[in-house]
Amino acid sequence: MPAKPLLDRLDAEAEAFSRDLTREYYLNGAGLKEDLSIVPIFERHTRLFTKKMIAALDAAPHDDERWPPLRAFVVEGYLENAAKSLSETIAARETSDAATWDGKEAPYRALPVLIANEADADRRHAIDGLRIEMTAAQNPLREERWDALHAEARALGYADYVALCGDVGRLALDDLAAPLEAFLWDGEATYRSRLRRYLGDIGVAPAAADRSDLAYLFRSPQFDSRFPPERLLPSLRETLAALDIDLDQQAGVRLDVEARPQKSPRAFCAAIVVPSEIMLVINPHGGQDDYAALFHEAGHTEHFAHADPSLPFAARGLGDNSVTEAFAFAMEHLMYDADWLRQRLDWRDAADFVAFKRFYKLFIVRRYAAKLLYELELHRSDDPRSKSKRYADLLTTFLGVRFNPADHLFDVDDGFYCARYLRAWAFEAQLRRHLETDFGKQWFLSAEAGARLKRLWSMGQRRPVEELARETGYAGLDFGPLFDELRT
Numbered sequence: 001m002p003a004k005p006l007l008d009r010l011d012a013e014a015e016a017f018s019r020d021l022t023r024e025y026y027l028n029g030a031g032l033k034e035d036l037s038i039v040p041i042f043e044r045h046t047r048l049f050t051k052k053m054i055a056a057l058d059a060a061p062h063d064d065e066r067w068p069p070l071r072a073f074v075v076e077g078y079l080e081n082a083a084k085s086l087s088e089t090i091a092a093r094e095t096s097d098a099a100t101w102d103g104k105e106a107p108y109r110a111l112p113v114l115i116a117n118e119a120d121a122d123r124r125h126a127i128d129g130l131r132i133e134m135t136a137a138q139n140p141l142r143e144e145r146w147d148a149l150h151a152e153a154r155a156l157g158y159a160d161y162v163a164l165c166g167d168v169g170r171l172a173l174d175d176l177a178a179p180l181e182a183f184l185w186d187g188e189a190t191y192r193s194r195l196r197r198y199l200g201d202i203g204v205a206p207a208a209a210d211r212s213d214l215a216y217l218f219r220s221p222q223f224d225s226r227f228p229p230e231r232l233l234p235s236l237r238e239t240l241a242a243l244d245i246d247l248d249q250q251a252g253v254r255l256d257v258e259a260r261p262q263k264s265p266r267a268f269c270a271a272i273v274v275p276s277e278i279m280l281v282i283n284p285h286g287g288q289d290d291y292a293a294l295f296h297e298a299g300h301t302e303h304f305a306h307a308d309p310s311l312p313f314a315a316r317g318l319g320d321n322s323v324t325e326a327f328a329f330a331m332e333h334l335m336y337d338a339d340w341l342r343q344r345l346d347w348r349d350a351a352d353f354v355a356f357k358r359f360y361k362l363f364i365v366r367r368y369a370a371k372l373l374y375e376l377e378l379h380r381s382d383d384p385r386s387k388s389k390r391y392a393d394l395l396t397t398f399l400g401v402r403f404n405p406a407d408h409l410f411d412v413d414d415g416f417y418c419a420r421y422l423r424a425w426a427f428e429a430q431l432r433r434h435l436e437t438d439f440g441k442q443w444f445l446s447a448e449a450g451a452r453l454k455r456l457w458s459m460g461q462r463r464p465v466e467e468l469a470r471e472t473g474y475a476g477l478d479f480g481p482l483f484d485e486l487r488t
């Protein structure tokens with residue numbers, strides 16, 4: 001079969017599949033449909049995710065710009081499909097498992113919320129103990145799933161899962177790990193001293209601290225009253241208006257603000273058709289998490305809503321997810337800005353909050369950097385079971401609180417998504433520095449900065465963050481600006 005028709009056909013079918021799948025996730029997440037039925041959608045598109053399709057793509061010329069993202073889509077879908085029944089079994093266990101706490105049934109998936117809201121350290125550690133026990137009991141399923149995915153990677157001709165992800169996702173994983181590992185070691189003393197101070201604020205001695213204490217620390221309810229639910233949407237509308245974007249006039253954006261009992265408590269963006277049907281779903285409760293989620297998801301929404309509709313789907317809806325994550329982080333980052341907090345939330349002395357958010361960012365970047373180092377080892381090893389202690393050692397060393405070996409497979413996303421986030425944070429810091437240089441510290445009040453963003457957004461995800469960094473005046477993707485920010 002000639003190459004063009006194959007890619008034409010695949011581009012169209014990938015779009016149809018993605019539209020159906022995203023619509024299903026939207027309906028379920030918005031509380032409009034009780035069940036989530038993914039299997040029939042995969043069944044309608046079975047020929048997409050086969051070895052035959054991978055072979056057809058490999059035989060086609062690789063010089064068409066749609067080839068790399070479409071091949072990634074097919075290979076990732078093939079792996080997802082191969083692990084589908086185990087993924088479903090694991091999800092079912094996570095949904096049905098429950099512990100007893102305070103004489104009441106506490107579902108497994110509700111435990112993180114209980115932990116983050118438990119002010120008493122002993123009780124917090126006890127709930128986390130229950131979570132770890134259940135996680136450990138589920139782990140044989142996760143081990144089986146990773147065995148299967150690792151075997152599939154080798155069957156596709158790769159040395160291991162790391163090689164597959166690096167090739168298919170165009171991620172130079174080892175090159176990425178080197179500066180991050182150096183940053184972890186160099187920044188150790190600064191991080192530890194801030195950690196000690198913040199743990200002191202919640203009355204926890206560093207030597208006794210574990211992961212659950214950080215969940216409580218970062219929940220930080222003392223700031224919630226500064227983020228009232230009634231200012232949530234107006235603050236977004238005003239922020240976008242300053243960038244010359246009228247949220248209510250955007251043809252492709254649909255705001256879903258209606259309250260429904262089954263609606264996801266967390267804001268999300270569902271890019272059903274890019275750029276003409278982008279759902280921004282919110283369920284306002286107030287608090288800083290609500291704002292962080294809304295602004296993050298609004299970043300995804302604006303990015304996809306401004307994509308050039310004449311681009312192939314491979315460039316509008318597939319490609320490097322670090323691109324959309326970087327735009328999402330850039331919007332979320334407004335909460336780190338004292339001027340923005342004053343303008344939109346009338347908060348005149350936000351210095352403590354800004355310092356706290358900066359510590360959180362330092363933590364989360366360190367956490368993902370440590371995860372990347374761990375996942376490189378996990379996915380190169382023949383036996384995922386053997387890496388649990390290594391997981392706990394690496395995370396405990398670099399984050400300064402105890403991590404449990406039983407989380408060594410739960411705390412892993414498919415396809416090195418941790419690398420997508422890390423690249424996104426690097427580019428986001430470069431992008432913000434670029435906007436500040438051209439439009440001033442308060443770039444978010446400039447219609448011209450909005451125009452600059454719209455031009456970048458119009459490219460969809462056609463170009464990876466390395467190329468967008470060059471587009472904005474850098475030699476390439478560079479962690480320098482991010483590390484500079486985190487050090488101060």
Ligand SMILES: [Zn+2]
Nearest residue numbers: 296300325328
């Ligand atoms: Zn995101």
